[in-house]
Amino acid sequence: MPDIAFVKPALPRSGALVLPLPEAAEGAAWNDNLRRAADEATGGAVSRALEAAAFKGRKGQSCTIWAPGAGLSRVVAIGLGKPGEVTPEGAEAAGGAIAPLIVQEREALVAAEGLPPALAAGLALGLTLRAWRFDRYRTQEKEEDKPKLERVAIATADTAAAKAAWMPMRAAADGVALARELVAEPPNVLGPEEMAERCRGLEKHGVEVEVLGPKEMRKLGFGALLGVAQGSAREPRVVVMRWNGASGNGKGRRGRPVAFIGKGVTFDTGGISIKPAQGMEEMKYDMAGAGAVVGLMAALAGRRARVDAVGMVGLVENMPSGTAQRPGDVVKTYSGQTVEVINTDAEGRLVLADLLWYCQERFEPRFMVDLATLTGAIIISLGHEHAGLFSNDDELAQRIEAAGRAVGEACWRMPLGEAYDKQLKSDIADMKNVGGRPGGSITAAQFLQRFVNTKKGPMPWAHLDIAGTAWAQKDLPLAPKGPTGFGVRLLDRLVAEHYEG
Amino acid sequence: MLRVRLRRAERDGAADPRAMPVRQGAVPPRFARAAAAARFTGGVGQVLDLPGPEGRVLLIGAGAPRHATGWEAAGGRAAAAALACGARRLALDARGLPPAAAAALAAGACLRAWRPDRWRTRTEEAPLAALDLLVDDPAATAPFWARAEAAARGCLLARDLTAEPGNRLTTREFAARLEALSEHGIAVDVLGRKRLARAGCGALLAVGRAAAHPPRLAVLRWRGSFAAPPVAFIGKGITFDTGGLSLKPAEGMEAMRGDMAGAAACAGAMLALALRRSPAPAVAVLALAENAIGADAYRPGDVLATLSGRTVEVVDTDAEGRLVLADALHYARTRFAPAAMLDLATLTGAAVTALGHHRAALFGTDAALLAQVAAAGEAVGEPVWPLPIGARHREDLASDIADLRQCATGRLLPDACHAAAFLREFAGGVPWAHLDIAGAARRAEEEPLGPKGPSGFGARLLDALMAMYFEDPDRH
Structure with a gap:
């Protein structure tokens, strides 16, 4: 990702110049001094080219002018829509649209002096998110195909205000990048142990990291999680991450924390209930919930959020083998409730069951939010634009929906109810791990809800089924095709809006 | 339906079982000992069968009902208990209850006692046929019961229509049954092939092309008593759905006789409006066709010109419902300029995957109408849940x-959302709601208000929607 700097407006002597421009509107004042300066320096070439390309500044419009003179290798114009109606999402989208047009430049200057500082920072955020790339395993890429962008200067009238706005955004962008990277890593490289090691990397940001291995889990009685893990040669891990920022110094703890729990199946073959070969390679993404939790903890610590937060991830690999768990097995969860495993490919809920109960027992959090690429049914229900949101608490659900809207990570509330819960009835144990095809995502959520109730009554809880949103099948405004990091920004925003200070 | 009589007391010397709804913790003193011994407290779902010298008494746990739906469920459980003990006639004791609750009890019993036994020639047990609703004041209860x-x-x-097999309820037979509704004051017009061709219903004609039974567009009108743009119900009426050339697997195909449940629900709603002389004008436009395979069947890849003029590329002949609805929606919109359009259809398996059998999927363009549909559904115990139509x-x-x-192609498709996005193209600017009842139209198992099988989902919802929001002539 390129370095971002905020600078006073001045025409660059080389590289790319980016002009975010609004639609022309009568009487609307828009500071476009740099555009005028570029026009002058190039003898009017910029204006003439924009006119020839019928560039009007409409949202989503863009135009590249090659080597117009004055040492500039290219000028890129990006439409912002109506002046005065540029929203934070609009600024981010414009930034995202810029990224692919300038990645071949080493340096670029974005003339954002017409935008308020916060929106200029938002534009930098969009650019940063969209410019993310995972190329660790490309060894033969031609030099001319490699992205070269090292530094983007954002020209703004108030650099101090823009920098202040950028600080938390940058932390969020770093968190997203970390989450995406974890998801993008191939499953032979990133197993449970390796992912736990990466979690340890958060210690340098001041996050306390505690790793539980199979021995500890056996002692605790994580029967459901261990059942999933037992088919793999790789040992499972549970990682508990704590950011204690409420006291302001990252040290002392105050009161009850907020808690985030992630499903981290580093590779999901389905186990004995094995998946079809077609598309199985995508199942490296089955730890995207855990990836988002790790990214979120990095974001919170990165911006020194004034909150006490717990992040827990359950890391396992779901493999078929002679030691694998079978359909028909009954496992005992940490809560004491027993589960008849009907389908070994419904393993995520088994992992989460132990974590949810352990989390509420150990931390008594104010609420728990879990993220999981849990069901194919949620993709059939909603597609790829919304994550499924299930909750036993209307206030928490509304806050999550609002935070999601604000950051472009949309959620759609789905129902819970006793009629669905009944589908989990087992003949031999307290419950089955699947409830059949009808309402498949809802019954999965009902399963999780059975691990949420504490002695003191139900704890506010929300479950985000991100199976449809964690991976982009094609380029999105703020993410290239591939892992999206869905959930990091949403939950960072949720905390910032409601649970700090 | 059960023959229902409102009476002050049981018939003299009758040996019929008497069902008594009991609120939580309110067991009548004379049954207290027996109830305590059987741990009956009046909780929802509890039933206590008490044969005694005065006859058979069925105590029905009603819990603490806060809405009519609670009483309906109690009435339904009473009927189920009567069915279980082989009674032909049931006395349902609603004395001491408000008239609305009494009416709800009887309605619940009628809904639960329904059975699809038209095609049984040898029934072992005699079915429950009559209900005496015992009330303090029959005259005061009568108007509530009428509604x-x-x-x-x-x-x-x-339910009757939906239960009918595909060889019995052909498109022609369906149309004839609808025409019979004219005895209740509903004007019925059925468009046959020629008129459909003249109008340009290319989608409906294509879907029905391969079948021996021709497609029909049935138009039902209830005038009401004030002049206003009507509310339009649009129903999918595929009398049998083989899937066409995109043939369905054999397993479970028999259930496809119910692929006209949307049209049936719309017809049921029209009947309800007519029976209670609703003042509000309403129309129903029902697209009837059989989706068969044959030498002249429409094909994947075909391009159809719909009634709206818009062309559609067929991808999967088993996604036929949205095609016939496209023509029906356009017809309803342009012919009647309705105040609102609601379509009901057993449209997608995706809706079942999303919401199971307990809720219908709700889509639409008008937030107010969607909220009204949801409220009407809650009021009658036919719940819906909104799903998105995204860009x-x-x-x-x-x-x-x-x-x-x-439709789209690939794995794990949000087909219910795709179908809704497709239909939206034909709704124009009219406030529109689409109910995908693929899951809700059929009960997977017996419930208080009906046996396993067709649920009739939607008829009561639409009736309640009209009563709650469209019967005030000064609304706006």
Whole structure:
């Protein structure tokens, strides 16, 4: 990702110049001094080219002018829509649209002096998110195909205000990048142990990291999680991450924390209930919930959020083998409730069951939010634009929906109810791990809800089924095709809006 | 439906079982000992069968009902208990209850006692046929019962039609049954092939083309008593759905006789409005066709010109419901300029995957109408849940050759959302709601308000929607 700097407006002597421009509107004042300066320096070439390309500044419009003179290798114009109606999402989208047009430049200057500082920072955020790339395993890429962008200067009238706005955004962008990277890593490289090691990397940001291995889990009685893990040669891990920022110094703890729990199946073959070969390679993404939790903890610590937060991830690999768990097995969860495993490919809920109960027992959090690429049914229900949101608490659900809207990570509330819960009835144990095809995502959520109730009554809880949103099948405004990091920004925003200070 | 009589007391010397709804913790003193011994407290779902010297008494746990639906469920459980003990006649004791609750009890019993036994020639047990509703004041209860009865009859018409097998309820037979509704004051017009061709209903004609039974567009009108744009119900009426050339697997195909449940629910709602002389004008436009395979069947890849003029590329002949609805929606919109359009359809398996059998999927363009539909559904115990139509869903329908594709291809498709995005194209600017009842139209198992099988979902919802929001002539 390129370095971002905020600078006073001045025409660059080389590289790319980016002009975010609004639609022309009568009487609307828009500071476009740099555009005028570029026009002058190039003898009017910029204006003439924009006119020839019928560039009007409409949202989503863009135009590249090659080597117009004055040492500039290219000028890129990006439409912002109506002046005065540029929203934070609009600024981010414009930034995202810029990224692919300038990645071949080493340096670029974005003339954002017409935008308020916060929106200029938002534009930098969009650019940063969209410019993310995972190329660790490309060894033969031609030099001319490699992205070269090292530094983007954002020209703004108030650099101090823009920098202040950028600080938390940058932390969020770093968190997203970390989450995406974890998801993008191939499953032979990133197993449970390796992912736990990466979690340890958060210690340098001041996050306390505690790793539980199979021995500890056996002692605790994580029967459901261990059942999933037992088919793999790789040992499972549970990682508990704590950011204690409420006291302001990252040290002392105050009161009850907020808690985030992630499903981290580093590779999901389905186990004995094995998946079809077609598309199985995508199942490296089955730890995207855990990836988002790790990214979120990095974001919170990165911006020194004034909150006490717990992040827990359950890391396992779901493999078929002679030691694998079978359909028909009954496992005992940490809560004491027993589960008849009907389908070994419904393993995520088994992992989460132990974590949810352990989390509420150990931390008594104010609420728990879990993220999981849990069901194919949620993709059939909603597609790829919304994550499924299930909750036993209307206030928490509304806050999550609002935070999601604000950051472009949309959620759609789905129902819970006793009629669905009944589908989990087992003949031999307290419950089955699947409830059949009808309402498949809802019954999965009902399963999780059975691990949420504490002695003191139900704890506010929300479950985000991100199976449809964690991976982009094609380029999105703020993410290239591939892992999206869905959930990091949403939950960072949720905390910032409601649970700090 | 059960023959229902409102009476002050049981018939003299009758040996019929008497069902008594009991609120939580309110067991009548004379049954207290027996109830305590059997741990009956009046909780929801509890039933206590007490044969005694005065006859058989069935105590029905009603819990603490806060809405009519609670009483309906109690009435339904009473009927189930009567069925279980082989009674032909049941006395349902609603004395001491408000008239609305009494009416709800009887309605629940009627809904639960329904059975699809038209085609049984040898029934072992005699079915429950009559209900004496015991009330303090029959005259005061009668108007409440009249309303509840109308809705129940509408629902049961929908179930009767849906239960009919594909060889019995052909498109022609369906149309004939609809024409019979004219005895209740509903004007019925059935468009046959020629008129459909003249009008340009290319989608409906294509879907029905391969079948021996021709497609029909049935138009039902209830004038009401004030002049206003009507509310339009649009129903999918595929009398049997083989899937067409995109043939369905054999397993479970028999259930496809119920693929006209949307049209049946709309017809049931019209009957309910007529029976209770609703003042509000309403129309129903029902697209009837059989989706068969044959030498002249429409094919994947075909491009159809719909009634709206818009062209559609067929991708999967088993996504036929949205095609016939496209023509029906356009017809309803242009012919009647309705105040609102609601379509009901057993449209997608995706709706079942999303919401199971307990809720219908709700889509639409008008937030107010969607909220009204949801409220009406809650009021009658036919719950819905909103699902989104996203920008991507519409983008996925871009066609290489026509104005739009009928559906998308691939794995794990949000097909209910795609179908809704497709239909939206034909709703124009009219406030529109789409109910995908693929899951809700059929009960997977017996419930208080009906046996396993067709539920009649939608008829009572639409009736309640009209009563709650469209019967005030000064509304706006």
